[in-house]
Amino acid sequence: MAKEVTNRADNYSQWYNDLVVKAGLAENSAVRGCMVIKPYGYAIWEKIQAQLDKMFKETGHVNAYFPLFIPKSFLSKEAEHVEGFAKECAVVTHHRLMNDPNGKGVVVDPEAKLEEELIVRPTSETIIWNTYKGWIQSYRDLPILVNQWANVVRWEMRTRLFLSTAEFLWQEGHTAHATREEAIEETEKMINVYQKFAEEFLAVPVLVGKKTASERFAGAEDTYCIEAMMQDGKALQAGTSHFLGQNFAKAFEVTYLSKEGKQEFVWASSWGVSTRLMGALIMAHSDDNGLVLPPVLAPIQVVIVPIYKGAEELEKISAKANEIKAHLAARGISVKYDDSDNVRSGFKFAEYELKGVPVRLAIGPRDMQNGTVEVARRDTLTKEMKPQEGIVEYVESLLKEIQSTIFAKAEKFRTENTFEVDTYEQFKEQIEKGGFIMAHWDGTPETEEKIKEETKATIRCIPLGGKMEAGKCMVTGKPSAQRVVFARSY
């Protein structure tokens, strides 16, 4: 039998970890909180990267690369920023090791102490705005629309594969603009790119909204986010886009000469998604048999398994399988033909279910006689017999159907687990059952904090484009302009 995965109902958290490890996506490393992204997991990340990179370039952005290290003094230049990141950062203090004078092994060479400590970037606003100072003189140098693919480090105390790791991979866009309006437009444009990506590629429906002041990025005037619902009813923040105002321009003295001949501070946005998206992808769709991958991001979209006894049967089946494989590949579909002979086909079936391969084709001797193929869908776990003739076209359309079915299922789940609640009593009862709760809030950090302390629920976002139904705060009874989204979260 295939590797055993814990059931969601028994232990959701263990189920998630089992999936990540047993499907070969990632594992913990010898370094606390740092993961190894294994080839199968990295192949999904490469597809995520390629698609996002395409969408960034289509919206006018270019890539660049900035240093891994940030001088300690840079972090301090923006007051809220240092407050947000100082407590969880890796600090480089020395640049050399030496042989241990007292024995074997190596020790830090005390002579090689850095004059100023370097922080391994937790995010790059400071080093980038220090650089932009040299790039920007006049309005003709604006806008700057730059993205960086990089690793960052945040020394979190509790870590979980993909969801929250000390080191993670991400992209961070950092843009510079002549006006406030342009910077806000960019901030909104990018959260919309993230929404489109999440829904069309990850097949995960997301709410788009703004964070409350207390949940904002350290140094931002406004943080926009996309929030997804996981199968345990918890929220997962899947991407953020920040309007930074002139905060970093002021901290690093970045000004430009306007068309009117005046020196003005530059306006900024930053936006990012990370390998956390892998966690969202896994938790949103998978089941007790293993991963369920949306076809557009699956490293293997179709697997063909021969069912045979003896070399002669295999040879005939292989000829047909390879023919189908070639035709699928010609349409840009990635296919694996697994004729390995060291495991039974039942084992293979379970293994590809675990790995979330969207479509499995099985061909046996009877299929060869009848001109048929057994087609199995990973998402619904259903099987059907199909004629070999036309199978390529059928599989191609089936992959599209699976993509939309997976999204529709996740959307239905979210709808069924989103509740409007008007009293704090109802709220406390509902939050124990999970889901998104739409409730009225008086807009104060005090009420927000009280709810968080008493229920562990946070305001995930103030939704954009939702209905602007006025009401009364469920806690204080004070007026509220619209419902906000509460949930427990990852």
Place this chain on the structure above:
Amino acid sequence: MAKEVTNRADNYSQWYNDLVVKAGLAENSAVRGCMVIKPYGYAIWEKIQAQLDKMFKETGHVNAYFPLFIPKSFLSKEAEHVEGFAKECAVVTHHRLMNDPNGKGVVVDPEAKLEEELIVRPTSETIIWNTYKGWIQSYRDLPILVNQWANVVRWEMRTRLFLSTAEFLWQEGHTAHATREEAIEETEKMINVYQKFAEEFLAVPVLVGKKTASERFAGAEDTYCIEAMMQDGKALQAGTSHFLGQNFAKAFEVTYLSKEGKQEFVWASSWGVSTRLMGALIMAHSDDNGLVLPPVLAPIQVVIVPIYKGAEELEKISAKANEIKAHLAARGISVKYDDSDNVRSGFKFAEYELKGVPVRLAIGPRDMQNGTVEVARRDTLTKEMKPQEGIVEYVESLLKEIQSTIFAKAEKFRTENTFEVDTYEQFKEQIEKGGFIMAHWDGTPETEEKIKEETKATIRCIPLGGKMEAGKCMVTGKPSAQRVVFARSY
């Protein structure tokens, strides 16, 4: 006029730095030895990455990602390895900052000292072989053919943009095999991939050979390399592939159960190229006017510049230019149409020369009457008039011709600057003039060291596939099986 670049003849080193900075490829950052790779430079690196990644996948490799940090004790497990890297590594000792109790700003929190220091990876053999221990049980788990795209840090004292920086970007392949023969085959296969890439894409001819024992990678049994000649006659090591024997398998106790049922240590290779390739690319081809980029790696392959007076002329020219641009783009050629109105066309010409755009098309009012285009080649700085009809096909074939002309020019330069020398006197005279010197050497590290001390020349490689002409060491007169390649180097 365009930004001034120092002449090669006046100051080669300054010329290189000017080019890198003024063409907008990279610049120094606020962090000692760490560079910012600017969008134009990064666009070239993206093309290098995409092509290499394709070639790695075609040879059966997959990508993965391993931690940025390496526990200090891991480095010590392979004796030569730690010797090679301990003296130039960034050491993380703490995981938190705190507000300075004596004033403003932040300081390292002494309470947050790590139990074991972490090294920012200078290369990943140790963390990867520690991971492979968990991946390999039997011969069925082999080979492992993994590559990683990553940043690494080596705290070099003298740094130069792209050529030698404290942080750089690279790929590192790490493979595991059941037999010595297979690991050697892999090592050789990958140095051949690097050669093919260097010659067909960078348009830089390279010598393939083995390093002498004293120039080997720290922990390798054999290091293969590709060596390129720069325009000042110095050598630049552009890529290496190491046969690691069982050194890392033994250090991390990685064994497998063979088909015959015996526990055996695993055999290894590792291989890498880095952003140093950018340095090779720039120094091999460029001239006093700026960059000369091989068309296959140029972010902009063709620029079209309109020559006009007034809006009416511009409108007609733009219609034609955009038509040509669309047809070129349809053939996968990247084209920029520069109709910006804030600088003169002479300035644009100089700017695109500086940036190394391979082909420039200029269209003026007379061209519109005559149905012609002015075609300028960046590599030869020649211009010719061509009919607009058939221009797309002409430019497409011209780009191919430029690619091979650039390679041929570099190859001719190398041939003219490669010398066979038989006496140490001749050698000392020639090495001052630069170039590769093919000479006999007795095979001892003592003689190698003496030559290095007296002439600053090192053995770049013992060439593979060269003629095996026996002779006598130019220094000691002892027998030598073949000539080796000496040069001063970057």
